[in-house]
Amino acid sequence: MALEIIESCVNCWACEPLCPSKAIHEAKPHFLIDPDKCTECAGDFEDPQCATICPIEGAILNEDGNAMNPPGSLTGIPLQKLAA
Ligand code: SF4
Numbered sequence: 001m002a003l004e005i006i007e008s009c010v011n012c013w014a015c016e017p018l019c020p021s022k023a024i025h026e027a028k029p030h031f032l033i034d035p036d037k038c039t040e041c042a043g044d045f046e047d048p049q050c051a052t053i054c055p056i057e058g059a060i061l062n063e064d065g066n067a068m069n070p071p072g073s074l075t076g077i078p079l080q081k082l083a084a
């Protein structure tokens with residue numbers, strides 16, 4: 001049970017201080033989540049704090065590989081509009 005940060009992370013530092021499990025660390029080329037430490041915030045917060053603060057759609061995935069903040073979820077711009 002762990003989230004994953006992928007390459008679209010822009011290394012903004014927003015998530016790192018919020019993690020109750022100290023599972024997030026700076027790395028190159030992007031921040032990483034230690035899967036052995038991430039609890040998905042269970043027992044500490046109702047929502048995964050890193051995904052709640054992350055400003056980049058698609059930068060954090062759930063354990064199924066799906067974006068916690070899918071395209072359009074933060075900008076409100078549906079994908080088809082971006083493609084147009
Ligand atoms: S889901 Fe919670 S425990 Fe896991 S990395 Fe994000 S903030 Fe840390």
Ligand code: SF4
Nearest residue numbers: 009010012013015054
């Ligand atoms: S909040 Fe998102 S973009 Fe910022 S460091 Fe964390 S994962 Fe990367």
